[in-house]
Amino acid sequence: MxxxxxxxxxxxxxxxxxxxxxxxxxxxxxxxxxxxxxxxxxxxxxxxxxxxxxxxxxxxxxxxxxxxxxxxxxxxxxxxxxxxxxxxxxxxxxxxxxxxxxxxxxxxxxxxxxxxxxxxxxxxxxxxxxxxxxxxxxxxxxxxxxxxxxxxxxxxAFGIDKKLSLPARFQSLPEIKHIFNAAPTTVSPWFAQMFSFIVLGCSLSLLLVWFRAGIFSSARLPQNTVVAIYYLGFVGAIIGLEYVFTQYYLGASIFKTLENAFYVSAPGLIIGCKLLVSLTK
Missing domain, CATH: 2.60.40 (Immunoglobulin-like)
Structure with missing residues (x-):
């Protein structure tokens, strides 16, 4: 011990x-x-x-x-x-x-x-x-x-100018207020309709000139059936793009416009390439 x-x-x-x-x-x-x-x-x-x-x-x-x-x-x-x-x-x-x-x-x-x-x-x-x-x-x-x-x-031993307080503990936090963004604004309806009519008028005038010039006559169309399909598909893609942009100016959203433009332009590019290859042979 x-x-x-x-x-x-x-x-x-x-x-x-x-x-x-x-x-x-x-x-x-x-x-x-x-x-x-x-x-x-x-x-x-x-x-x-x-x-x-x-x-x-x-x-x-x-x-x-x-x-x-x-x-x-x-x-x-x-x-x-x-x-x-x-x-x-x-x-x-x-x-x-x-x-x-x-x-x-x-x-x-x-x-x-x-x-x-x-x-x-x-x-x-x-x-x-x-x-x-x-x-x-x-x-x-x-x-x-x-x-x-x-x-x-x-x-x-000095004074404080501002009012001091202890931090709040074990209390509910202040309510979080979130302000959502406003809906995207577009041009006025009359301007969109006027622009759409102008685009439509130009498209119809172009088609009319093509008809008067005999572009769609049997003599001008390709004799090969496959080439004729490419030809009509390419023209249809151009008309489809005009329609998509017309819908955009009538009030369609930009996302919907881009989606539709992709669906129309992708086949149009493929058909246009095949048409050019067929015409150069």
């Missing part, structure tokens, strides 16, 4: 020696250039500062700086700020610079006060509650190398 007590005492002594320690820690006031506040060596036994740090300007920026030996460099480092009893806090990540000559790693946590969330400003500036800064240094293995201590309190 006595041996176990000695072994436990020795183990605790070794872990206390190997425990992570933070050195040269201090809090600097970047904007107001106040005198930095020095902190004691940060370990698991660190005691929070007795007096809070008073922030008198909303545009103030404070910076927590400390050094850690490179062989004790933690895998995770974060600074939490917020009222402990409220359960509202913001987390900050550090800027780490390694000093190879001294074998140290310098950590800097920068907190711009004016960028605090409305919740923290509500508790700190309006309700005048203290915002506690807690340091978290952790490794995967855990144990004595992990540090989670409260460093200091912030007292916000």
């Amino acid at each position: 006595l041996f176990k007590q000695f072994a436990l005492t020795a183990l605790l002594g070794v872990t206390s020696v190997l425990a992570l320690s933070v050195k040269q820690s201090h809090v600097a006031f970047i904007t107001s250039k106040q005198q930095p506040v020095a902190l004691r060596t940060i370990t698991n036994q660190f005691q929070k500062l007795d007096k809070p740090l008073v922030i008198e300007w909303q545009n103030e920026t404070i910076e927590l700086v400390f050094s850690v030996e490179r062989d004790q460099k933690p895998q995770y480092a974060s600074l939490a700020l917020g009222p402990v009893e409220r359960g509202v806090e913001a987390h900050y990540s550090p800027i780490v610079k390694d000093n190879e000559k001294e074998g140290m790693s310098v950590y800097k946590f920068r907190i711009p006060i004016q960028r605090l969330s409305d919740s923290l400003l509500h508790y700190g500036a309006e309700l005048h509650e203290l915002l506690t800064a807690s340091l978290i240094l952790a490794n995967k293995n855990g144990g004595p190398d992990n540090v989670f201590v409260e460093l200091f309190d912030l007292s916000l």
Whole structure:
């Protein structure tokens, strides 16, 4: 039994020696250039500062700086700020610079006060509650190398111009109102009808000229039945395209027009190619 007590005492002594320690820690006031506040060596036994740090300007920026030996460099480092009893806090990540000559790693946590969330400003500036800064240094293995201590309190002694409020929690979200696009507009009916009549008149005039010129006479038509079918099919495809575009100007949608134009033009191109090949033989 006595041996176990000695072994436990020795183990605790070794872990206390190997425990992570933070050195040269201090809090600097970047904007107001106040005198930095020095902190004691940060370990698991660190005691929070007795007096809070008073922030008198909303545009103030404070910076927590400390050094850690490179062989004790933690895998995770974060600074939490917020009222402990409220359960509202913001987390900050550090800027780490390694000093190879001294074998140290310098950590800097920068907190711009004016960028605090409305919740923290509500508790700190309006309700005048203290915002506690807690340091978290952790490794995967855990144990004595992990540090989670409260460093200091912030007292916000400035006024807020705007009205602050806490975010709504566990409540229904505001109704989402979606405005659908209006129906696509087309030209006025009289213009579409006039244009359609013009296209129809041109098509009829072209057919009339072809008839007067004897294009469709038995002497002009190809004697080969297959070539004659190609000939009539090609002319029919042209007339079909005229009809499709006439329907578009009468109010048909562009998608329906493209679909009908594809059905008419695809066979027309094939028949036209075969007609040209047949006429060149």
